[in-house]
Amino acid sequence: xxxxxxxxxxxxxxxxxxxxxxxxxxxxxxxxxxxxxxxxxxxxxxxxxxxxxxxxxxxxxxxxxxxxxxxxxxxxxxxxxxxxxxxxxxxxxxxxxxxxxxxxxxxxxxxxxxxxxxxxxxxxxxxxxxxxxxxxxxxxxxxxxxxxxxxxxxxxxxxxxxxxxxxxxxxxxxxxxxxxxxxxxxxxxxxxxxxxxxxxxxxxxxxxxxxxxxxxxxxxxxxxxxxxxxxxxxxxxxxxxxxxxxxxxxxxxxxxxxxxxxxxxxxxxxxxxxxxxxxxxxxxxxxxxxxxxxxxxxxxxxxxxxxxxxxxxxxxxxxxxxxxxxxxxxxxxxxxxxxxxxxxxxxxxx
Numbered sequence: 001x002x003x004x005x006x007x008x009x010x011x012x013x014x015x016x017x018x019x020x021x022x023x024x025x026x027x028x029x030x031x032x033x034x035x036x037x038x039x040x041x042x043x044x045x046x047x048x049x050x051x052x053x054x055x056x057x058x059x060x061x062x063x064x065x066x067x068x069x070x071x072x073x074x075x076x077x078x079x080x081x082x083x084x085x086x087x088x089x090x091x092x093x094x095x096x097x098x099x100x101x102x103x104x105x106x107x108x109x110x111x112x113x114x115x116x117x118x119x120x121x122x123x124x125x126x127x128x129x130x131x132x133x134x135x136x137x138x139x140x141x142x143x144x145x146x147x148x149x150x151x152x153x154x155x156x157x158x159x160x161x162x163x164x165x166x167x168x169x170x171x172x173x174x175x176x177x178x179x180x181x182x183x184x185x186x187x188x189x190x191x192x193x194x195x196x197x198x199x200x201x202x203x204x205x206x207x208x209x210x211x212x213x214x215x216x217x218x219x220x221x222x223x224x225x226x227x228x229x230x231x232x233x234x235x236x237x238x239x240x241x242x243x244x245x246x247x248x249x250x251x252x253x254x255x256x257x258x259x260x261x262x263x264x265x266x267x268x269x270x271x272x273x274x275x276x277x278x279x280x281x282x283x284x285x286x287x288x289x290x291x292x293x294x295x296x297x298x299x300x301x302x303x304x305x306x307x308x309x310x311x312x313x314x315x316x317x318x319x320x321x322x323x324x325x326x327x328x329x330x331x332x333x334x335x336x337x338x339x340x341x342x343x344x345x346x347x348x349x350x
Contacts, residue, residue, distance in 0.1 A: 035208045036082045045200040049191045057090045068188025069169040073176040075315040077233030078193040080172035084123040095121040100129030118165040127171035128178035142186045174311045195230030204232045214243045219256030227272035229316045284332045292329030
């Protein structure tokens with residue numbers, strides 16, 4: 001059984017070697033094992049982001065100071081929360097987590113801020129969903145580490161300035177355009193996380209397979225990586241589904257054939273498109289003649305929330321060139337028509 005992170009590091013030494021023995025005896029692990037890396041040395045991908053964070057963390061520790069406030073922007077599943085946890089680990093401090101929608105009023109934020117200890121990391125996921133009134137409490141808290149608390153109302157109102165312990169705020173967002181400029185400008189470190197390459201995702205799959213104790217060959221690894229939409233979270237999810245299939249319908253090892261069969265049952269095609277992805281493109285092509293079509297109209301057709309389409313569906317379709325955003329709406333490209341095996345007529349789609 002893998003008992004600590006040193007075991008993982010020793011197992012990872014051959015991940016980059018295509019000739020590594022994938023049939024070696026793999027350790028057993030508990031099902032509850034977290035596949036997230038614990039420190040920067042374990043983190044795969046996002047090379048420039050990781051290096052810049054490593055420099056910032058080491059510099060802050062040498063000076064005995066807090067790390068600047070950090071803002072991560074990326075589609076879901078690319079490692080924003082993982083990096084926040086890693087920063088807390090590297091800084092050897094506590095992390096307090098919350099999310100924008102759960103902090104509904106100023107009192108909620110005040111109770112959190114006043115309980116932070118010196119050096120704590122305060123992580124807020126989906127920070128763009130903070131109410132405006134709550135956001136304004138952050139301005140003095142982030143810059144000067146104090147908040148003004150108002151007691152009573154009207155002519156009896158009085159203010160008390162409460163000094164906070166120095167902390168680092170880490171925000172994560174999928175919609176950077178929805179964060180107001182005053183809040184965005186108070187972050188000292190701003191990093192955008194990009195989609196992963198197939199080679200990087202292959203390393204993620206190999207690492208996760210070692211941790212959960214499943215044998216997987218090179219073809220199976222590449223097939224999962226190719227269908228993971230450039231996202232490590234999806235790689236890990238597909239790996240687990242392939243593991244289930246291999247244990248029930250195979251001999252327990254994951255091969256390229258096992259992956260193909262398992263993901264076919266999941267409705268995931270050879271490019272990683274899901275049923276919802278295809279329904280999204282088919283709605284534009286069949287209902288709106290290829291587009292342009294408004295986002296709300298597409299959402300109503302699919303009976304899905306527009307935020308789901310923007311945050312989950314569109315980023316990957318834009319990346320692989322199946323979708324175009326225009327001032328008048330969304331359009332399906334010729335590549336999308338070909339992938340869905342629908343005749344492309346330029347005149348009709350314009």
